[in-house]
Amino acid sequence: MVNVKNPSSEDSSVKKYKFKNLAITLLPIVALAILFAIFCVVVTVNDYNLELYLTNVINRGTVLVLVATGAIFIYTLGSFDISLGASTLLCATVGVLTYNSTQNVFLTIFVMLAVGVGCSLLSSVLASVFRIPVFVTTVAMMSVLSAIASQLIISNGSGNGLSLPKTVFGSLDSPWIKIIFIAVWILICLFIFNFTKIGRREKFLGANPFCAKLTGISMYKYAVIAFVMAGIGVSLGAIFTLSYSPTVNTGTASSIGMDILVAIVFGGMPISGGPRSKIYASLIGGFSYVLLNLSLNIILRMIGVDSQGSQGITQIISALFFLGVVYLASMNYRVKNLPR
Amino acid sequence: MKQLLTKQKAKEIGIRSAGTLAIPIVFAVVLLIACAVGGKTMISGVSGFSNFLIYAGIITITTFALSINLGSGRFDFSLGSMAVLSTLISIRITSSMPVASSTAIINLLLCLMVGAILGAVSGSLYVLLKIPPIITSLGVTLIFEGITYSIASGKYINGGEAMAIYNFMNNNWWFALIIIAVVLAVMIFVFDHTKFGRNYTALKEGQKVSVNTGIKEIPNAIVCYVICGTLMGVVGFLSVARSGGLDGRSLSFGSIGIMFNAFLPMFIGGFIGRFSNDKVGYLLAGLSMSMLNSTFAAYINEVTTSTQSIINAVLLVVFLIYLSNEQTCKDLVTGKLFKKWYIAIKTKVADRKARKGA
Numbered sequence: 230m231v232n233v234k235n236p237s238s239e240d241s242s243v244k245k246y247k248f249k250n251l252a253i254t255l256l257p258i259v260a261l262a263i264l265f266a267i268f269c270v271v272v273t274v275n276d277y278n279l280e281l282y283l284t285n286v287i288n289r290g291t292v293l294v295l296v297a298t299g300a301i302f303i304y305t306l307g308s309f310d311i312s313l314g315a316s317t318l319l320c321a322t323v324g325v326l327t328y329n330s331t332q333n334v335f336l337t338i339f340v341m342l343a344v345g346v347g348c349s350l351l352s353s354v355l356a357s358v359f360r361i362p363v364f365v366t367t368v369a370m371m372s373v374l375s376a377i378a379s380q381l382i383i384s385n386g387s388g389n390g391l392s393l394p395k396t397v398f399g400s401l402d403s404p405w406i407k408i409i410f411i412a413v414w415i416l417i418c419l420f421i422f423n424f425t426k427i428g429r430r431e432k433f434l435g436a437n438p439f440c441a442k443l444t445g446i447s448m449y450k451y452a453v454i455a456f457v458m459a460g461i462g463v464s465l466g467a468i469f470t471l472s473y474s475p476t477v478n479t480g481t482a483s484s485i486g487m488d489i490l491v492a493i494v495f496g497g498m499p500i501s502g503g504p505r506s507k508i509y510a511s512l513i514g515g516f517s518y519v520l521l522n523l524s525l526n527i528i529l530r531m532i533g534v535d536s537q538g539s540q541g542i543t544q545i546i547s548a549l550f551f552l553g554v555v556y557l558a559s560m561n562y563r564v565k566n567l568p569r
Numbered sequence: 570m571k572q573l574l575t576k577q578k579a580k581e582i583g584i585r586s587a588g589t590l591a592i593p594i595v596f597a598v599v600l601l602i603a604c605a606v607g608g609k610t611m612i613s614g615v616s617g618f619s620n621f622l623i624y625a626g627i628i629t630i631t632t633f634a635l636s637i638n639l640g641s642g643r644f645d646f647s648l649g650s651m652a653v654l655s656t657l658i659s660i661r662i663t664s665s666m667p668v669a670s671s672t673a674i675i676n677l678l679l680c681l682m683v684g685a686i687l688g689a690v691s692g693s694l695y696v697l698l699k700i701p702p703i704i705t706s707l708g709v710t711l712i713f714e715g716i717t718y719s720i721a722s723g724k725y726i727n728g729g730e731a732m733a734i735y736n737f738m739n740n741n742w743w744f745a746l747i748i749i750a751v752v753l754a755v756m757i758f759v760f761d762h763t764k765f766g767r768n769y770t771a772l773k774e775g776q777k778v779s780v781n782t783g784i785k786e787i788p789n790a791i792v793c794y795v796i797c798g799t800l801m802g803v804v805g806f807l808s809v810a811r812s813g814g815l816d817g818r819s820l821s822f823g824s825i826g827i828m829f830n831a832f833l834p835m836f837i838g839g840f841i842g843r844f845s846n847d848k849v850g851y852l853l854a855g856l857s858m859s860m861l862n863s864t865f866a867a868y869i870n871e872v873t874t875s876t877q878s879i880i881n882a883v884l885l886v887v888f889l890i891y892l893s894n895e896q897t898c899k900d901l902v903t904g905k906l907f908k909k910w911y912i913a914i915k916t917k918v919a920d921r922k923a924r925k926g927a
Contacts, residue, residue: 355886359889359890359894360894361889361890362889364644365836365885365889366886368832368885369883369885369889370882371829372879373879373882375878376878377879379874379875380876483821483823484821487646487821487822488822490703490707491707491711494704500701500704501701537722538719540718540723541715541719541723541820542715542719544712544714545711545712545715545716545719547711548707548712551707551708551711552698552700552704552705552708555698555708559699559700563699565780566780567696567699567786567787568699568700568702569641569642569643
């Protein structure tokens with residue numbers, strides 16, 4: 230007896246699968262749109278200045294999105310770097326010191342780029358040449374970079390930290406300029422990621438490093454490229470950190486390294502990298518995270534929770550929302566055993 | 570023949586003992602010399618010794634907790650937040666009790682219980698959601714930090730019960746020793762001498778094969794998380810005993826720094842474990858790190874916190890470079906590496922000459 234499948238039922242199951250896949254792909258975008266709508270409603274209902282609040286969203290999101298977009302190249306390889314926050318801090322610190330001693334903006338930008346890329350390259354060299362696990366390398370780098378930055382701030386700054394004249398990067402502190410910079414940086418990364426062999430090979434390396442190696446793709450070369458892209462993102466992030474907050478202290482950009490992880494996952498990219506990696510995940514995830522936190526803060530204040538208490542509750546609710554989004558987004562990729 | 574066997578056994582024991590004790594002894598000798606050069610004392614008085622033991626306990630137990638899930642490919646960022654939240658809850662529960670030694674012990678028991686519950690929550694979320702553990706742990710960390718911040722009203726908690734724990738532990742140094750010994754014994758028993766431990770090892774080495782042979786992965790994973798939570802409860806208790814307070818201000822992953830201190834001892838412990846038992850290795854590594862910390866404390870005016878962080882990170886990198894390139898390092902010491910290079914260069918030169926001749 231030959232078992233013949235009904236073609237119409239097969240078609241419908243394929244359609245169902247495709248629809249589910251499309252829904253999961255669109256989920257982060259829909260979530261961002263809903264969060265944006267909620268944010269606008271909440272701000273308007275409270276008679277707050279919407280323009281001011283949107284500027285706040287862009288201010289908070291810009292640094293996260295710039296750094297996270299560069300970091301996606303690392304995450305695509307299946308690696309991850311938690312030292313990016315410390316790199317941003319060191320970059321900003323060295324930038325302030327350079328400007329204060331030379332008064333030269335171009336030299337300051339150049340030095341910041343060099344420090345950002347240099348820190349990233351050091352991590353990649355340690356990981357590739359000495360074959361140290363990338364994550365542990367970045368843990369060590371995080372300690373070293375934040376310690377160096379702290380030392381520089383303590384020895385060269387006042388009690389509040391190191392300051393730069395507001396006029397130096399003040400011209401960048403405009404929402405439209407930030408939006409343009411984000412757009413340009415994302416387009417550059419999008420081009421490299423989607424239309425060059427760098428992106429394709431990185432996805433291949435992330436999906437199956439062994440197979441990629443056998444086909445002649447050099448993990449070392451693409452790890453270096455990924456870390457350089459992340460370094461540029463870090464430098465841009467540091468410049469925009471200084472544009473709206475010209476004083477650097479030891480707490481500057483401290484949570485960026487971990488926020489990137491949350492933002493990328495929020496944006497619909499798997500943490501394991503590979504072919505499902507997307508450059509725009511940082512944009513969607515970064516702004517979703519910022520909008521969610523700000524909306525929750527306002528809602529909690531609306532219902533009478535004081536600002537001290539609202540911070541903790543905001544974090545709890547945004548964490549639950551984060552887990553919920555990831556759970557829904559990963560519905561199509563379930564495996565029998567527990568994931569690792 | 571029997572004599573030869575005895576000789577071989579003696580040699581093996583010698584190698585194992587030397588391998589096990591080499592790193593702690595090198596640490597002790599180098600640090601004692603460093604202290605002697607500066608005219609300092611590494612451990613001065615009973616309070617210094619008590620602090621040494623408490624810090625060794627914190628590092629050793631955090632390393633145990635970190636290694637349980639990390640060894641199975643489950644990265645857990647929530648360890649630090651579990652330590653802080655479990656201690657905070659136990660301090661809040663006992664806040665109406667009088668400040669006395671008995672309350673400190675009650676606090677320890679509560680820390681263990683609350684830690685176990687938090688671990689169970691974390692493990693259950695991982696098992697129910699079936700999303701990568703690193704992502705679950707990110708969410709769990711944020712939740713636990715948020716709860717801590719809300720309970721503590723974003724403040725540093727000191728005095729009261731925290732002071733009771735601090736006083737009790739600093740007046741009774743032997744209690745830290747008992748805690749370390751009990752935790753070590755329990756860890757060795759649970760992971761090396763029970764069915765759960767054997768299943769854990771099997772799942773660690775080959776998840777798919779183990780599940781196919783009938784090992785139940787879900788209960789095993791939840792128990793691992795419960796053990797981690799319990800251990801982090803002890804770490805939270807010891808941290809309060811060390812500083813006399815508890816930081817309830819950590820938000821946005823501010824608590825994850827606690828586990829980063831355990832990376833170096835985990836790798837050192839793993840190396841020592843090759844010669845004896847990995848848990849004993851973690852303990853010896855924890856003691857070594859505590860010696861380093863005591864030396865830093867002796868040089869408090871000369872060595873800043875930033876310098877200490879850099880030294881720790883450099884040690885981690887150097888040790889990992891050695892671990893990842895062990896054979897190359899051995900060849901470098903024995904001179905074999907130069908021989909290899911010499912042969913490689915010689916072959917290349919000969920090849921070129923042959924090509925030119927052709």
